[in-house]
Amino acid sequence: MKYPAQHPAPDDADDRRAIPPTVCYPIDSLPRPDMALYTAAREGMEKVDELLVPARDARCWSLPASHFCRIVSVEGPQVGDLNLWHRDDLSERFYSGKTRALHGTHVSTGDRLWSTIPTVRPLATVTDDTLDWYGWDEYGGSVHDVIGTRCDPYTNHILNGVDYHYCCHSNLSRALADFTALPVQEAELLVHDVCNVFMATGFMPDTKQYFMKASPVRPGDYFEFFAETDLIGGLSACPGGDCSAQHSSDTAACYPLKVQVFRPAEGTLEGWKPAPRNGYSRTHGR
Template sequence: MTQNRLQEAAYQGPALEVDRDFYSRIGDDTQSREVIDEFTIPIRSGQAWDVPAGHVCRISTVDGPQVGDLNLWNRRDPREHFWAARTRQLQAAHVSTFDRLWSTLPFLRPMATIVGDTLAGYGTDSEGGRVHDTLGTRCDPYVSQMLSGVDFDYHCHSNLVRAILPYGLTEFDVHDVLNVFQCTGLNGNDEYFMKTCPARPGDHFEFFAEQDLLAALSTCPGGDLSAPMFGDGSSDPVENCHPLKVTVYRLPEDLLGEWEQPSSPNYRGAHGLKPQPWA
């Protein structure tokens, strides 16, 4: 009889190692931080904001459990943005402290490193649920119309679209998200499921900006996701919705030490398009 064993991760190498002592100091030393920006995002809304390189951003619950859909772009070149699929491969399907959020090709470098997570101890529940999800993506009005026949303007996709318009970006710039505080998994049929958000007032999720970032967050219209949003039995769960608070902190220079912004891989090929020596 064969025994189940844990398969090794497909992606390995020193480029995936992080200096845990460095990021632990950043996450632990909350007294020397300086607040440079703070605001609350109302229910069923979205907002975009700057997170300068070397700063920390905290997303926190205010008065109840609430899921937030997060997008990230390089502030100077929005073609570089968060890549959920590669983050799943390089880190995990559900991320927490010391995991990194990676950017798209051809940049492929850390955009942020998670330095604080009050739900880190949630682990895996009895149904296989975990928090801070990269498996799923944002809810959107197109799937709402397709599955439920309902036009609704405040899904996360639409909230993010409205949030980034003042920055010169459009619907085409919205991309797959990190679902902060969201509890999800795959069932026995390998189908995606969502569970009630386990966050409580005051829980938070923090990331350290590895480059100058534009961030945008939607307060999901499903709120804590305790009620189905699509298909039979779905209803409008507005009573389950709560705001989220965002705080951006400047760190003291001595805490950053010799930290530098990460660089992209030094790939010098041309995808096979350069002239061959025999041509």
């Protein structure tokens, strides 16, 4: 709900609104991923790991550099909240805000998932997406968003006045603690804003509030990305199921998600190197 305007529009209000926008981060100079290289590496790739993320729960896994990862719908329409951390430095993690600024509100094949300051480098490149046909719907929505945060028990408590322990934030906190042997209170501080895999979202045309709608995902659909460095992945099967009506819920129909890790075909990544750390000197002009 927006507070109503308290001041009259000036005489030139229409002229001010009519000023054309400028893209904040033009990406013409951004290094482009070599999609042909990834395509060649995908042909003949070998599955080397697989795990099932139970409904209303989360799991973490190791994802070596130069490997592919697929998040797969297996039983029914289900949204997944994805976190990524550098395997050897958990302070370097997925930066949804910078990814959004560079690639837009939703990501698909050819887009990259960037890391936090000071490294600011691609952690992963999206290499295949069976929902790329969806595009933009009549409500301005699309899939795989980097807009939302993740459902969390703190906001849920403010809005609903109850303690709910299976929000994606809670699930990811426990999963990272289990995977790293960190206390859950420390792991929680490393959980971060997500890539909402399979989630259909946008902004309401009047209030510009973040909306969700039934995900178009069906069993067999997948979202695939390539690890540009050594990673730990974390995925929560959202307690909102397909997020058609609610999240942080024990009543929504929820399903597991499958995670698969693939080793590229031998000899197909000649010349590829892990993404280097950002080249900024960090002198801050001093």
